[in-house]
Amino acid sequence: xxxxxxxxxxxxxxxxxxxxxxxxxxxxxxxxxxxxxxxxxxxxxxxxxxxxxxxxxxxxxxxxxxxxxxxxxxxxxxxxxxxxxxxxxxxxxxxxxxxxxxxxxxxxxxxxxxxxxxxxxxxxxxxxxxxxxxxxxxxxxxxxxxxxxxxxxxxxxxxxxxxxxxxxxxxxxxxxxxxxxxxxxxxxxxxxxxxxxxxxxxxxxxxxxxxxxxxxxxxxxxxxxxxxxxxxxxxxxxxxxxxxxxxxxxxxxxxxxxxxxxxxxxxxxxxxxxxxxxxxxxxxxxxxxxxxxxxxxxxxxxxxxxxxxxx
Amino acid sequence: xxxxxxxxxxxxxxxxxxxxxxxxxxxxxxxxxxxxxxxxxxxxxxxxxxxxxxxxxxxxxxxxxxxxxxxxxxxxxxxxxxxxxxxxxxxxxxxxxxxxxxxxxxxxxxxxxxxxxxxxxxxxxxxxxxxxxxxxxxxxxxxxxxxxxxxxxxxxxxxxxxxxxxxxxxxxxxxxxxxxxxxxxxxxxxxxxxxxxxxxxxxxxxxxxxxxxxxxxxxxxxxxxxxxxxxxxxxxxxxxxxxxxxxxxxxxxxxxx
Numbered sequence: 001x002x003x004x005x006x007x008x009x010x011x012x013x014x015x016x017x018x019x020x021x022x023x024x025x026x027x028x029x030x031x032x033x034x035x036x037x038x039x040x041x042x043x044x045x046x047x048x049x050x051x052x053x054x055x056x057x058x059x060x061x062x063x064x065x066x067x068x069x070x071x072x073x074x075x076x077x078x079x080x081x082x083x084x085x086x087x088x089x090x091x092x093x094x095x096x097x098x099x100x101x102x103x104x105x106x107x108x109x110x111x112x113x114x115x116x117x118x119x120x121x122x123x124x125x126x127x128x129x130x131x132x133x134x135x136x137x138x139x140x141x142x143x144x145x146x147x148x149x150x151x152x153x154x155x156x157x158x159x160x161x162x163x164x165x166x167x168x169x170x171x172x173x174x175x176x177x178x179x180x181x182x183x184x185x186x187x188x189x190x191x192x193x194x195x196x197x198x199x200x201x202x203x204x205x206x207x208x209x210x211x212x213x214x215x216x217x218x219x220x221x222x223x224x225x226x227x228x229x230x231x232x233x234x235x236x237x238x239x240x241x242x243x244x245x246x247x248x249x250x251x252x253x254x255x256x257x258x259x260x261x262x263x264x265x266x267x268x269x270x271x272x273x274x275x276x277x278x279x280x281x282x283x284x285x286x287x288x289x290x291x292x293x294x295x296x297x298x299x300x301x302x303x304x305x306x307x308x309x310x311x
Numbered sequence: 312x313x314x315x316x317x318x319x320x321x322x323x324x325x326x327x328x329x330x331x332x333x334x335x336x337x338x339x340x341x342x343x344x345x346x347x348x349x350x351x352x353x354x355x356x357x358x359x360x361x362x363x364x365x366x367x368x369x370x371x372x373x374x375x376x377x378x379x380x381x382x383x384x385x386x387x388x389x390x391x392x393x394x395x396x397x398x399x400x401x402x403x404x405x406x407x408x409x410x411x412x413x414x415x416x417x418x419x420x421x422x423x424x425x426x427x428x429x430x431x432x433x434x435x436x437x438x439x440x441x442x443x444x445x446x447x448x449x450x451x452x453x454x455x456x457x458x459x460x461x462x463x464x465x466x467x468x469x470x471x472x473x474x475x476x477x478x479x480x481x482x483x484x485x486x487x488x489x490x491x492x493x494x495x496x497x498x499x500x501x502x503x504x505x506x507x508x509x510x511x512x513x514x515x516x517x518x519x520x521x522x523x524x525x526x527x528x529x530x531x532x533x534x535x536x537x538x539x540x541x542x543x544x545x546x547x548x549x550x551x552x553x554x555x556x557x558x559x560x561x562x563x564x565x566x567x568x
Contacts, residue, residue: 013568051409054568073313073411081409087402091334096327103323104410106316148406 001029001064003078003156003187004050009059011045011211019045021211022059027204029064029155032182033189034202034219036292038300042211043191044084047160051081064155077105080154082145084161090134094125094144097133098151105152112151119147122177139170146174156187163194175201195293199223205292209300223291230288231268233258236281243278245271259288313411320412321420328424331394332431339390339428340435343382347436350378351443354500366502366533371444376527377499380461382436384519387429387462388490391421391469396482399473404566414560418470418553425466426459433458447531453538454529460545461522465490467552474556474565498523503535518544 004027011020019042027033037043048054050061052072061068066075088097095116102112120126123143128136136144142162149157159178163171171194178201182188192198198205198219205222207215215222238255248271249261258280260271268285275282289297332339355371365373398404407417440446448454476482497519503511514520521541528534534541560566 048568052567053405053408055563073316073413076409076411077316079409083402083405085402087405089398089401089403096330100323100327101406101410103326104320104407104412106319106411108319 002062003027003029003031003064004189005060005062006046007060009046009049009061010057011042011049011054012057019211020049020057020059023208023211023213025206025213025216027156027187027189029187030182030185031187031204032178032202033187034198034205035189035191035208036195036198036205036296037191037208041208043208044160046208047081047158047189047191051079051158052076077152078155080149080152080157082142082149082157082159082162084164086141086145088133088141088144088148090132092133093130094120094133094136095129097144098148101148102151107152115151115153116147119150123147124173139166142166143170143174146177150181154186156189157181159188159190159192161192162190163192163197171197195296199292207296207299214299215295219292222295225295228261228263229291229294230259230261231271232286232288233260233275233282234284236283239280243275243280245274316411317413317416320410321416324407324417324420325423325427328390328394328421329427332390332424332428339386340432343386343432344435344439347378347382347439350374351439355443366531368447368531368533369444372447372531373502373527374500375440375444375446376530377497377523379433379436379440380458380519380523380526381494381499383429383433383458383462384465384494384522385486385490386432387425388465388469388472388486390428391425391466392473392476392482392486394424395421395470395473396476396479399476399566400479408566415557418467418556418560421470422463422466422553422556425469426462429462429466430458433462448529449532450529452529453525457522457525457529457541457545460542460549461526464518464522464545464548464552467549467556470556471552471559474559476565493517493519498527498535502533518548521545 004025006023006025008022008024009020010018010022012018023042023046035043035046045054049056050063050068052068063075064078066078068075092100098116098120099109099112102115103109107115116129117126120129123146125140125143125147128140133141133144142165146159146162163174166174175197178188178190190198190202202219205215205217205219206213235256235258239252240255242250242252242258245260247266251259253259262268262271272282351371354374359370359374362370364370395404437446472482472485496514497517498514503514503520506514515536521536521544524534524536525538525541525545528538
């Protein structure tokens with residue numbers, strides 16, 4: 001079953017900006033789906049339409065088969081939203097926010113108290129349950145928004161940049177938590193600017209740019225489309241000039257680092273052999289950028305170039 | 312399923328609004344109590360004695376229903392305008408907008424918050440009134456229906472103000488420049504029969520005149536306006552404003568993009 005389906009979804013704002021230009025998208029039940037795109041691409045608009053924070057201009061949206069034009073309440077009851085911006089009442093306690101949220105979805109207070117204990121414990125916020133929410137740290141506020149979105153145990157969880165501004169330790173614990181709830185059966189749609197996060201967590205990815213879907217496939221297939229990768233080699237000893245590596249594009253950012261761009265038909269063994277032959281000892285190696293990030297940049301830049309070329 | 316969601320959701324909104332009123336009691340309950348006390352001391356006890364009778368009652372007895380009603384309408388309005396605009400400003404209105412609750416239910420939820428504060432403050436002012444004078448009750452049904460209807464009307468008016476407001480100035484503009492003059496000129500402190508004929512005609516365009524006089528009739532049995540017409544104004548205003556609020560929420564004016 002499709003957890004979410006867009007058909008020819010359009011949105012034109014009052015100022016004339018066409019945020020969505022007729023997008024089609026399907027997210028299968030149980031999927032962990034990345035919706036990526038540069039700032040202003042239309043991701044938040046699309047999410048806003050699904051959650052009825054934004055009125056669509058045209059097209060159709062279904063959530064677990066419920067059309068938002070005719071079965072809005074049923075569609076909404078399937079969705080949990082973690083928005084980009086903090087949007088809880090900062091004068092209320094953590095418990096009050098969660099109990100109220102449960103109430104807005106028809107859950108009695110007794111059930112709400114059981115659930116809040118479960119989710120606050122899982123998100124390491126249980127000892128903050130009586131704190132006024134504005135006193136929480138940035139990471140805690142983000143986790144509180146996740147707990148709030150889960151109070152009615154939605155079938156579809158939409159996470160709009162849930163880890164923005166969160167330190168790496170908390171971010172990784174949030175990843176584990178998100179993986180767990182996905183394994184438990186919740187469909188997750190994630191938008192993020194941390195592409196490492198999307199690559200690590202998501203099984204499908206759609207890239208949206210200037211209101212259009214420019215890529216939509218399984219994550220593994222999308223990553224295979226990456227024709228070249230840049231590797232960074234950290235050297236034990238300084239070198240004055242680049243070694244002779246015919247067939248490779250190489251740069252020397254500093255005397256201890258070589259960057260080498262490799263295409264799919266080349267291999268690392270060959271590079272290591274040549275570097276050893278040149279008397280260069282490699283201490284460590286890494287990708288210059290995350291693979292999805294590399295592909296993302298190329299796709300978005302290609303679109304920009306196409307527009308610049310008048311195509 | 313949806314009915315149960317609506318009932319629990321409605322209760323949640325009302326409880327949240329009521330808790331908000333109690334949480335900030337220093338802003339919601341105390342100021343109108345102090346204001347009412349000052350009115351009774353100055354206009355009732357000090358100046359009132361020199362004015363003499365009005366409508367067959369002592370001046371303090373005559374103005375008491377008007378002062379109670381003035382507290383009710385300003386606090387009903389103030390509660391919804393500040394609560395709803397605060398929710399817009401803090402973005403937590405989105406909690407309700409994404410929830411599976413119909414727009415009419417959200418409007419009634421906020422309206423109930425306005426009624427709760429209006430009646431709570433009205434009760435406090437009534438208790439203060441009893442310290443200064445005796446309250447005669449002519450018809451309790453009219454007292455209750457007039458105060459509840461007025462509270463509904465001004466709660467809904469406050470919501471419309473909050474829907475359109477884009478900053479804090481805009482939620483204080485209407486109370487300062489529209490609501491306060493209408494209240495003071497709505498027969499709270501005088502019978503409009505004291506006014507010249509042209510001023511009486513203008514006063515009849517003021518909806519608060521009908522509310523104050525219906526409420527006063529419930530207490531004293533005297534009114535400057537026809538009671539039936541007063542109810543028509545109150546019920547008609549409530550229906551029009553409720554429809555407007557639901558329509559604005561449905562269209563997403565001020566709340567959705």
